[in-house]
Amino acid sequence: xxxxxxxxxxxxxxxxxxxxxxxxxxxxxxxxxxxxxxxxxxxxxxxxxxxxxxxxxxxxxxxxxxxxxxxxxxxxxxxxxxxxxxxxxxxxxxxxxxxxxxxxxxxxxxxxxxxxxxxxxxxxxxxxxxxxxxxxxxxxxxxxxxxxxxxxxxxxxxxxxxxxxxxxxxxxxxxxxxxxxxxxxxxxxxxxxxxxxxxxxxxxxxxxxxxxxxxxxxxxxxxxxxxxxxxxxxxxxxxxxxxxxxxxxxxxxxxxxxxxxxxxxxxxxxxxxxxxxxxxxxxxxxxxxxxxxxxxxxxxxxxxxxxxxxxxxxxxxxxxxxxxxxxxxxxxxxxxxxxxxxxxxxxxxxxxxxxxxxxxxxxxxxxxxxxxxxxxxxxxxxxxxxxxxxxxxxxxxxxxxxxxxxxxxxxxxxxxxxxxxxxxxxxxxxxxxxxxxxxxxxxxxxxxxxxxxxxxxxxxxxxxxxxxxxxxxxxxxxxxxxxxx
Numbered sequence: 001x002x003x004x005x006x007x008x009x010x011x012x013x014x015x016x017x018x019x020x021x022x023x024x025x026x027x028x029x030x031x032x033x034x035x036x037x038x039x040x041x042x043x044x045x046x047x048x049x050x051x052x053x054x055x056x057x058x059x060x061x062x063x064x065x066x067x068x069x070x071x072x073x074x075x076x077x078x079x080x081x082x083x084x085x086x087x088x089x090x091x092x093x094x095x096x097x098x099x100x101x102x103x104x105x106x107x108x109x110x111x112x113x114x115x116x117x118x119x120x121x122x123x124x125x126x127x128x129x130x131x132x133x134x135x136x137x138x139x140x141x142x143x144x145x146x147x148x149x150x151x152x153x154x155x156x157x158x159x160x161x162x163x164x165x166x167x168x169x170x171x172x173x174x175x176x177x178x179x180x181x182x183x184x185x186x187x188x189x190x191x192x193x194x195x196x197x198x199x200x201x202x203x204x205x206x207x208x209x210x211x212x213x214x215x216x217x218x219x220x221x222x223x224x225x226x227x228x229x230x231x232x233x234x235x236x237x238x239x240x241x242x243x244x245x246x247x248x249x250x251x252x253x254x255x256x257x258x259x260x261x262x263x264x265x266x267x268x269x270x271x272x273x274x275x276x277x278x279x280x281x282x283x284x285x286x287x288x289x290x291x292x293x294x295x296x297x298x299x300x301x302x303x304x305x306x307x308x309x310x311x312x313x314x315x316x317x318x319x320x321x322x323x324x325x326x327x328x329x330x331x332x333x334x335x336x337x338x339x340x341x342x343x344x345x346x347x348x349x350x351x352x353x354x355x356x357x358x359x360x361x362x363x364x365x366x367x368x369x370x371x372x373x374x375x376x377x378x379x380x381x382x383x384x385x386x387x388x389x390x391x392x393x394x395x396x397x398x399x400x401x402x403x404x405x406x407x408x409x410x411x412x413x414x415x416x417x418x419x420x421x422x423x424x425x426x427x428x429x430x431x432x433x434x435x436x437x438x439x440x441x442x443x444x445x446x447x448x449x450x451x452x453x454x455x456x457x458x459x460x461x462x463x464x465x466x467x468x469x470x471x472x473x474x475x476x477x478x479x480x481x482x483x484x485x
Contacts, residue, residue, distance in 0.1 A: 012092040016059025016100030017053050026052045029090065031404045038086055049221035050075075050083055055093045058483050060373060061463045062110065064473045066480060077476075084480050097484060100364020101373035104364050109461050114485050115392065116179075119462075123469055127436040132182050133175060134396040135168050136410045137197055138189035140220055143253035144394060145242065147176030147287075151451060155189065156399050164399035165196040167425050172204045172395050173432055181235070186214035188410040190396055194217060196231025208452070210235030214285070216242075220265040225272055236281040238319070239266065244295060244302050263306075270310040274419065282318035288366070290333065292341045296320070296347045304354050317359040320366050321457070322377060324481060331332045337369070346368045362391075380452050387444035388464050391422055391435045401425045403434045406443070409454040419445050420454055 008028035015025035030048035033039035039047050045415065050073055057064055057072070070080040087093055098106050115117050118131045140155040156164070175183055183204055185191050192215050204211050213231070215237045225231055239262070242252040249259040266282070272278055286299060299318075309313035344366065351358055362370055365377045388406040396404040401424045404410040409417040422443070423434035437443075445451075465482070472481035 002192075010090060012090075013099060015093075016055045016096040018101065018384075020056075021098075022049075022052055022056070025055075025096075029093070032090060032092075033086065036089075038089055040054065046453060047083065047086060050427075051087055051090065051093060054087055054483075055437055056085070056095045056100070058102075059097045060102050060367040062102045062105045062483075063378060064483070065467045065468055066477045066483065067246070067471070067474070067475045070382055072130070084483075094484065100369050101368035102364070104362070104367045105378075105461060109458065110465055110482075111484065113462070113465075116481070117480075118393050119466060119469060122126050122390050122466060123473070124303045125388070125439060125442070126392070127432075127439040128392045129174075129176055129220070129432050130391055130393065130395045130435060131179065132184070132394040133171060133431070134394070134407060134410075135171065135183065135185045136188035136191075136396055136398040136404075137165065137168055137185065137194040137200060138191045139192040140193050141187070141216075141260070142193070143190070143216055143242075143255050145253050147252075149408060149414060151191070151415075154411065156412055160400060161194065163195065165200060167401035168200055168397060168399065169203055169432050171425060172200065172207065172209070175207070175209070177206075178397050179210050180208055180210050181212075182216065183209045184212045186396075186407075188396070189412075190219065191215055192217075192224065194399065198224075200230070200231075200235045202230035205230075205233035210239050212236040214238050214240070216240050216253075217262050217269075218255070220262075220269060222268055222272075225269065232278045232280060234277065234280045236316070237269070238282060238283045238285050241284045241286045241299075243292075244298055248292075248478070253482075265304075266306055267309040270306060270313060270315075276311040281316040282313075283319065284315065285319045285321065287321050288340070290336065293336055295345050296343055297350060300347065300350045300354050307355065307456040314355065314357050316357075317361065319361045319363065321363045322365050340366075341369050341372070353451040364387065364461070377457060378423060378460055378464045380455055382447040382449055382451055384463070384467060385447040385451060385455075386463050386466060387446060388439075388442070389420070390459075390466060391438055393462050394458070395422065395435065397425060397431065401429075403431065406454040406459050407456040408459075416448065416451065417454060420451075 007242065008031065011024040011028045012019060014020040015022060026048040029051050030044045033044045033047060034041050053073065054069065057069055073080065109338050116131055121128045139158060139161060141150065144152060191197055191213060195256065201211060211234055213234050243249045243259060246259045250256050265451050269282060283366065349362060391405060396407055398404065398410050398411045403419045403422045403425060405422055409420040411417060422438040423429065425431050425434060469481050
């Protein structure tokens with residue numbers, strides 16, 4: 001028997017979504033306020049309208065400060081505090097915010113960090129072991145992508161690999177084991193160019209970590225996967241995909257015939273993990289580049305072809321992203337952005353038909369665009385960067401042992417990036433010690449123009465949230481800071 005849905009609950013659940021009926025939602029909220037004794041009938045209409053307005057505001061603009069929201073509603077502090085208390089008593093409104101165009105900011109990043117108390121420690125200036133640690137073991141890279149900040153030809157000397165891998169192993173041993181997804185492998189440079197990578201992965205897996213490897217997979221060869229390779233101890237392989245033909249790959253990476261090799265490697269990986277019955281997940285990461293938005297439909301066909309290599313173990317996930325950097329050459333034109341929403345809807349329908357088991361993550365901004373709101377990625381500028389950064393939230397450790405504060409700073413020889421090194425791990429210097437010294441000594445880095453490019457999308461979201469929380473606390477909203485907790 002099918003249980004009939006409650007239209008009032010549905011009206012509230014959709015109130016922050018584009019096209020949601022604000023009046024129906026406010027009427028449903030009013031009934032709850034009166035029925036549950038939260039609000040006198042003569043005040044319920046105004047309160048309900050304002051509550052729906054809050055849900056819509058934070059469902060689309062999660063970094064709004066409480067003072068901005070209060071002024072928008074023209075309420076005094078006491079009235080606004082009572083309104084926030086009412087919001088907290090209606091869980092349907094919280095769900096509406098999470099289902100709004102900006103819901104991925106809340107569900108993917110902000111609320112998980114809040115739950116762990118990581119942001120509170122950062123605001124209080126208290127040292128704690130980083131919640132997330134990225135290992136950057138790659139000494140070099142075979143690609144030269146036009147959007148990558150890597151200094152051409154820069155690499156780590158091969159002679160430093162042994163000591164560097166020991167330093168990374170020490171970080172793995174030191175990492176608290178209460179967050180199984182707290183370690184990942186990326187770069188910087190290509191991780192698979194480090195011959196000791198498998199041993200590092202197995203070491204982490206033995207401690208219960210399910211690590212994701214971010215790789216271009218050019219070196220994910222049969223040799224790399226053979227025998228008892230530690231790569232099979234990964235939780236997931238996430239492959240950056242730079243096109244669907246050799247020409248597209250060469251235009252982006254500068255490497256000839258790269259696509260056909262990556263494609264062959266992925267097909268082989270599909271077959272081998274099925275034969276070995278290994279649980280490691282396989283996913284693709286695809287950035288929508290200017291002029292290639294419609295290629296998303298061809299991407300579904302490519303994934304279906306990969307699935308055919310091992311029908312019982314299809315590709316697990318796809319992460320679609322815009323270029324987060326804010327550089328002009330990565331931005332889509334207004335015309336292409338206008339077309340992109342229709343393309344995303346076509347893409348979603350084709351995924352349902354052709355690759356029905358594929359889990360697609362649209363990220364922060366594309367999720368909003370797909371739902372009908374042209375939300376832009378949050379942008380941190382030098383004047384809004386936080387000089388103390390957020391090492392309690394995340395750091396990155398490269399093969400030299402250097403601890404970087406931002407994810408896009410971990411490249412050898414990158415001008416200005418050395419200013420964002422918090423310290424170095426190695427004999428006599430642990431990661432916890434590096435972070436504790438940086439935080440307790442109140443080290444600060446004065447941002448310069450262009451420094452924002454050292455921050456990836458995650459870094460920018462964390463900085464925006466911390467700025468919001470700090471503004472709320474400074475305005476006297478310590479208990480309510482951040483709106484959702």
